[in-house]
Amino acid sequence: METRRSRVLDLAVLGHLAEAPMHGYELRKRLDRELGLLRAFSYGSLYPRLRAMRCGGLVEADGDRPAAGRRPRIVYRLTDDGRAALLRLLSDSAPAESDDECFGVHFTLFGRTRLEVRMRILSGRRHRLAQRLDALHQALGRLDGRGDPYTHELHRHRAEALRREIDWLDGLIERERRCAEPGGPAGPPR
Amino acid sequence: METRRSRVLDLAVLGHLAEAPMHGYELRKRLDRELGLLRAFSYGSLYPRLRAMRCGGLVEADGDRPAAGRRPRIVYRLTDDGRAALLRLLSDSAPAESDDECFGVHFTLFGRTRLEVRMRILSGRRHRLAQRLDALHQALGRLDGRGDPYTHELHRHRAEALRREIDWLDGLIERERRCAEPGGPAGPPR
DNA sequence: GTTAGCATGTAAGGAGTTACATGATTTT
DNA sequence: AAAATCATGTAACTCCTTACATGCTAAC
Structure with missing residues (x-):
């Protein structure tokens, strides 16, 4: 092991x-x-x-x-x-055991990380969230019709939250990408 | 213990x-x-x-x-x-150890729960999330100026997500409340 | 006939919490 | 003088996961 x-x-x-x-x-x-x-x-x-x-x-x-x-x-x-x-x-x-926490701590340390590494972390996280969202959508599909409405509503809401998280990551990735461009590294978010 | x-x-x-x-x-x-x-x-x-x-x-x-x-x-x-x-x-x-999971499982079982209990769970959860949001805002305040921008951005984003979650709960609570009204119990969400 | 899925379990161990134990120092 | 906060640690315990062990049944 x-x-x-x-x-x-x-x-x-x-x-x-x-x-x-x-x-x-x-x-x-x-x-x-x-x-x-x-x-x-x-x-x-x-x-x-x-x-x-x-x-x-x-x-x-x-x-x-x-x-x-x-x-x-x-x-x-x-x-x-x-x-x-x-x-x-x-x-x-x-992948990491406890992805949410792990990513959070990771992100907290971005200030001391090279751009290339930041990109890797961000897109890795994005990828895993996208997988989760996929799985959730599948689960929603399986549940459709034959599921209780509360469960359905819960998953719907979670899917939405996941979507937003992914969008957030996309924004960050975009920003980092601009940092890497000829315009010059302008620095961290905001 | x-x-x-x-x-x-x-x-x-x-x-x-x-x-x-x-x-x-x-x-x-x-x-x-x-x-x-x-x-x-x-x-x-x-x-x-x-x-x-x-x-x-x-x-x-x-x-x-x-x-x-x-x-x-x-x-x-x-x-x-x-x-x-x-x-x-x-x-x-x-309060519960692992509030997110616990609430989720709880919610999944709402179909077999009395309205009064659902209300208690929903507002309990709302209250705890509001506390968390509060604490986060305080943390943001303490960090302001003297914090690294990534950490700041992370917390900002988490606060937003929390806010949305609370709004969602408010919507649910509102719906349940309407259920309880003279108009008659219309049933679960959607 | 062999793979895939059904079905139940146990042993070892990882990760961390709570509660306890201890004592110094600063503040009220 | 008491209370809060600084400071370090340990023991016991909880909860869960992984990996292993076992064997049946259905499908290909």
């Missing part, structure tokens, strides 16, 4: 440590703030993962030194291996 | 068994079809849960008898206790 670890957490942790070294508590606060309900992580998952990353050489613990009068806290910083791992995660547009 | 079991599965299983007695394989097929990607359940979760429900007296196994030439299969049917449990689950508009 291929042990494929959660990715969302790794992505979030490595991505934020890339910005600046941090200790666990601080990291969690940031994630809480920036992920905006997209995903919350508990200490029970964060701390053990940070340790595991340390063992795996992805991060270094920057001294258990009490740092001038403060109580001891463990400041983690990315190693080169960690940075490499982050790049790998960032440029991987694979 | 308050042992609060998953609910989504219970709801789905009991809800579908209420419609007709069924064996596990069949149940799974139906769930797969009707939940339309909202939620998939594996045999690894279904079969053990059916057993547990049997032990708990929520369902009865209708004979291990091979049923005329067919290979033996275990047909489960709701007991009175199971029916009561289902009603309890159905009329519980509580």
